Amino acid sequence: MSTSTESPAIELQALDELWFQVSGTLCNLECTHCFISCSPHNDSFGYLSLGEVERRLEESVPFGVKEYYFTGGEPFLNKELVPMLAATLEYGPATVLTNATVLKPQWLRELRAAEERSLYSLEFRVSIDGPSAEMNDPIRGERTFERAMQGVQLLVEHGFLPIITMTRTWDEADDVTILDQFRDVLRGRGYTRPRLKVLPRLQIGAEAQRTQGYADHDVVTHEMLRDYDQSQLICAHSRVVTDRGIYVCPILLDSPAALMGDTLNEATAPFALQRGACYTCYQYGAICTNPSSHVVEQQRGGENDL
Amino acid sequence: MHFAVFGGLYNNYLALQAAIDDACRAGAEALYCLGDMGAFGPYPDRVFPLLRDHRVICIQGNYDNSIGNGLADCQCGYTDPRDNYFAKLSYDYTYANTSMENRRWLRDLPSEHRMEIDGARFLMCHGSPRKTNEFLWESTTSTQFLEKLADDFGADVILATHTGIHWRRELSGGRQFANVGVLGRPENDGRNVVWYALIRTGRDVAGAGIDIQFVPLEYDHQRLAREMRDESLPEEFVTTILTGWWTTCLEVLPSKERRRGQF
Numbered sequence: 001m002s003t004s005t006e007s008p009a010i011e012l013q014a015l016d017e018l019w020f021q022v023s024g025t026l027c028n029l030e031c032t033h034c035f036i037s038c039s040p041h042n043d044s045f046g047y048l049s050l051g052e053v054e055r056r057l058e059e060s061v062p063f064g065v066k067e068y069y070f071t072g073g074e075p076f077l078n079k080e081l082v083p084m085l086a087a088t089l090e091y092g093p094a095t096v097l098t099n100a101t102v103l104k105p106q107w108l109r110e111l112r113a114a115e116e117r118s119l120y121s122l123e124f125r126v127s128i129d130g131p132s133a134e135m136n137d138p139i140r141g142e143r144t145f146e147r148a149m150q151g152v153q154l155l156v157e158h159g160f161l162p163i164i165t166m167t168r169t170w171d172e173a174d175d176v177t178i179l180d181q182f183r184d185v186l187r188g189r190g191y192t193r194p195r196l197k198v199l200p201r202l203q204i205g206a207e208a209q210r211t212q213g214y215a216d217h218d219v220v221t222h223e224m225l226r227d228y229d230q231s232q233l234i235c236a237h238s239r240v241v242t243d244r245g246i247y248v249c250p251i252l253l254d255s256p257a258a259l260m261g262d263t264l265n266e267a268t269a270p271f272a273l274q275r276g277a278c279y280t281c282y283q284y285g286a287i288c289t290n291p292s293s294h295v296v297e298q299q300r301g302g303e304n305d306l
Numbered sequence: 307m308h309f310a311v312f313g314g315l316y317n318n319y320l321a322l323q324a325a326i327d328d329a330c331r332a333g334a335e336a337l338y339c340l341g342d343m344g345a346f347g348p349y350p351d352r353v354f355p356l357l358r359d360h361r362v363i364c365i366q367g368n369y370d371n372s373i374g375n376g377l378a379d380c381q382c383g384y385t386d387p388r389d390n391y392f393a394k395l396s397y398d399y400t401y402a403n404t405s406m407e408n409r410r411w412l413r414d415l416p417s418e419h420r421m422e423i424d425g426a427r428f429l430m431c432h433g434s435p436r437k438t439n440e441f442l443w444e445s446t447t448s449t450q451f452l453e454k455l456a457d458d459f460g461a462d463v464i465l466a467t468h469t470g471i472h473w474r475r476e477l478s479g480g481r482q483f484a485n486v487g488v489l490g491r492p493e494n495d496g497r498n499v500v501w502y503a504l505i506r507t508g509r510d511v512a513g514a515g516i517d518i519q520f521v522p523l524e525y526d527h528q529r530l531a532r533e534m535r536d537e538s539l540p541e542e543f544v545t546t547i548l549t550g551w552w553t554t555c556l557e558v559l560p561s562k563e564r565r566r567g568q569f
Binding site for chain 2: 060091115122160176231290292
């Protein structure tokens with residue numbers, strides 16, 4: 001029985017999303033806000049193999065996994081990513097989180113064909129941190145805005161509708177203006193129905209150096225969870241396959257306590273919300289899933305007497 | 307048995323009347339509605355007498371929960387500011403034009419309906435059996451997920467709505483999932499029709515099992531468009547009724563469903 005001084009533990013309600021940390025912490029970029037400090041040299045987590053992904057897909061079926069997500073690092077550094085995604089589309093919908101700077105037309109042709117064969121959607125989430133090189137490049141690196149926009153154009157030419165995902169490094173009140181600007185820029189590049197998603201900053205990893213880490217009081221308490229819909233928390237419905245085993249969520253890879261076990265069965269234990277990043281997840285809810293799977297907290301009735 | 311299941315009505319009382327007539331002509335012995343009576347269309351109070359007079363068995367959608375309990379928004383789960391802008395316009399109009407009596411009726415609707423017919427366990431819900439406002443799109447819902455829902459909730463047939471586009475998946479052991487579509491607006495396919503489901507079981511099925519047919523329904527959409535303009539509802543909504551293409555609330559669509567539309 002937990003006491004009020006311990007961190008609250010969140011049960012895995014259902015394994016709705018299975019993530020693959022498919023290129024580990026290896027990335028061709030070195031973004032200054034990366035919450036797991038990915039870089040060309042950070043091999044603290046390594047690549048997954050096609051065989052490992054296929055084994056985990058099969059393992060995931062009895063859990064009723066609804067969707068699969070692929071992240072890194074930069075997933076396309078893994079040379080087996082295209083067959084991995086094609087294999088996944090036989091099990092369910094797949095989403096890949098990419099910086100879109102290393103895409104090749106041949107891969108996109110194969111992936112488009114795989115999606116056409118499948119019942120399910122293949123989504124690309126492309127990270128670009130603002131509608132201009134002036135906003136994006138200081139964070140993601142020189143010329144990365146232009147390179148990523150070329151990647152977006154390539155995706156659009158191949159019939160995909162990428163979701164441009166940006167980390168909010170501006171005031172939240174400016175969201176509408178920035179989203180409008182970004183839509184105009186994307187339309188100017190031939191992406192006529194741009195899809196956009198804004199993510200909150202996670203003040204861990206490189207971001208803790210760029211700005212600041214979490215304060216001691218940035219924690220989720222038992223009281224905060226009273227009348228709170230826990231399905232808003234990623235750990236209530238996700239787990240992540242890495243080359244070191246199953247972790248609780250794609251954000252907390254640097255936390256030893258987030259390693260849940262070697263098998264999905266071992267990884268179903270409740271998870272204690274001890275980290276500052278858990279506080280951001282609590283505040284914003286469902287930050288890692290796609291808009292099509294976003295479920296808002298259901299409110300209780302009876303606020304107004306009729 | 308032979309029965310009809312309607313999805314979200316979105317105030318479209320003209321489509322509801324047409325669907326009731328169509329289902330009765332087809333021989334339906336019972337009528338069901340899976341919730342979201344309000345939104346989008348004109349004159350919210352006009353669907354309620356039809357539902358009551360024709361003894362339509364109704365369950366509560368997220369919209370009904372919101373209107374019934376006087377909540378601030380529709381709990382639809384839109385993530386985009388433009389989508390939320392249109393959702394709020396629609397919600398405020400519907401709330402202001404739903405009588406107190408009808409709000410109470412919405413508040414008291416059950417969140418699911420279960421029944422056993424000819425040996426099959428039916429579970430009717432709004433979004434999913436586990437959550438009223440969960441979107442179950444065809445291209446983002448794996449088969450193993452549906453199998454687990456059927457196991458966990460002890461159902462042979464699960465019927466839902468909420469997304470606005472009909473689809474069906476066969477599961478193991480003859481079980482099925484169906485999203486029955488909605489009567490409220492067309493399906494983002496460039497056609498003016500709206501959709502509902504006719505379901506036959508037992509002796510009403512040639513052979514065995516459960517037969518689910520999706521029915522495209524014509525109704526007086528020109529009149530609906532005129533009345534929406536009379537009520538100063540957004541021209542974007544009117545365009546959807548007249549063209550069959552969605553113009554708002556598009557950001558929640560997965561890519562396969564989004565690609566099929568024009569916007």
